[in-house]
Amino acid sequence: MTSSHSRISHMAASYPASDIRKMFNLALDFPDAVKLTVGEPDFTTPKHIKAAGIRAIENDNTRYVANAGIPELRQAIARKYSTRWNRSIVPGNVMVSFGAMEALTFALDVTVTPGDEVIIPDPSFPNYMGQVHRLGGIAVSVPVTEDNDFKLRAEDVRSSITDKTAAIIINSPSNPLGSVMDRADIEQIAALADEHGFTVISDEVYDEMVFDDSVFTSIAEVKPSTAEAEAEFDRFLAIGSFSKTYAMTGWRCGFVIGSEDFIAPMALLQEGLTSSLPGFVQEAAVAAIEGPQTAVEEMVASYARRRELMVERINAIEGLSLLRPAATFYAWVNVSEWGLASWELATQLLEKHNLATIPGSAFGPAGEGYLRLTFAVSDETINTACDRLEAFAAGR
Incomplete structure (x- = not known):
């Protein structure tokens, strides 16, 4: 069967390839490599969550369910975040998705048209760029630097806003940076969104994985300084996931919370894409929210x-x-x-020292000069990896 580049759409042919995936594929040729690449918990899903999913299957919850999610899960999510954010969240504000990536896809679908601009941090998760590209949007990168502790600043966002700005994606806590944005910057970004009429898409999948005295602030918790005293900011879509918090990466359960005029069309999009997340997965997610949180606390510690x-x-x-x-x-x-480009360094570490890492350039131009390492691995793996980094340093 023959193939021609002209038979492939421009969008697909020019979709930005992920260097994370490239490095992952390269590492497949080194099966014994120490891997600090995969961004997922090294814990298993808590027993009571698995039991709920198994019970749901045994009770034959294996048919189609509502596009936006089963009522029990939407209600559980609404209750949790109403309390956490100190604002009214109802099931109509919640859409359940196939992981956080589908939630991000829908969030962009309802806010971006071809030619619109979307502001994204640099470095950031590379799929942001890909999803903006898929819609014919224009990604506008805002550098996030070490001299500000890797925190996105509202003043840098302000200088990137144009009359074509439709949305901004913020990510706090940040993958890959491990930083938490300051509340003041989030408030100022909300004010800018109100002033210029764009939407804040907030990727908050690591919201419960915060250490020490650091304080995470959701976009849903702030009120712009320009708003009236009783006004609530509603130009946002907050994206969450069960994957990282509850060690449920393979269950593929995410969600998005926002005003009902955003959420309602997402259910229509879900119907045309995947119909619905399996009901038994959603019952397990209900058990995750409503059950004991001890396992979460232990994982974070x-x-x-x-x-x-x-x-x-x-x-x-x-x-x-x-x-x-x-x-x-x-x-x-x-x-x-x-003194090496991050891709070259990551390649040498893999080929010469059997150590798999992710080059910082995979997350954007501002990531050059860095490597992303995961510490969701055993102490032994961390020590072995660092021994190999020491060996590389000694042999330079």
Whole structure:
């Protein structure tokens, strides 16, 4: 069967390839490599959540369900975030999705038309760029730098706004940076959205993975300084997921919360794409929210402890430096003193030292000079990986 480039749509042919996936595929040729690449918990799904899913299957909850999600899950999500955000959230404000990525896709679908601009942080999760491209939008990157502790600043956002700005994607806590945005910047971005009429799409999938005295603020919690005293900010779509919080990456359960005029058309889009997330998965998600949270607390405490090991080991290696991550399970390591492009460095580490990492350039031009390492691995794996980084440093 023959194929021609002209038979493929421009969108598909020019879709930005992920260097994360490229490195993942390259590492397949090194089956014994120590891998600090995969962004998922190293824990198993808590037993009571698995039991709820199994029970739902045994009770034959295996048919089509409502496009926007089963009522029980939408209500459980609404209750949780009404309390957390101190604002009224009803089931009509909630859409259940196939993971957070589908929620992001729908959020962009309802806010962006071809030619619109979407502001994104740089570095950031590369799928942001891809989804904007898919819709014919224009991604406008705003650099996020180490001199501001890797936090997106409202003043930098302001200078990137034009009359074509339809949305901004913010990500706090941040993948890959491990940072948490300051509340003041989130408030100012909300004010800018009100002033210029764009939507804030807030990726909050790591909202419960915050360490020490760091404080996470959702876009849904703020009131723009320009708003009246009783006014609530509603130009937002907040994206969440069960994957990281409850070690449920393979269950593919995400959600998006926003005003009903945003959420209602998403259900129509869901009908035309995947119909609905399986009911038994959603029953497991209800058990996750309404059941004991002890496992979540234990996982976060474990990540915090392993973060300390990673920070200690990395900062002892000549030519490397690491700001202590405030959240997530990612270490954003400054490797600029080693003088290699991040892709070249990651490739050499894999080929010469059997160590798989993610080059910072995979997350945008501002990621050059960094590597992303995950510490959602065992202490032994962290130590072995750092031993290999030391060996590389010694052999330069």
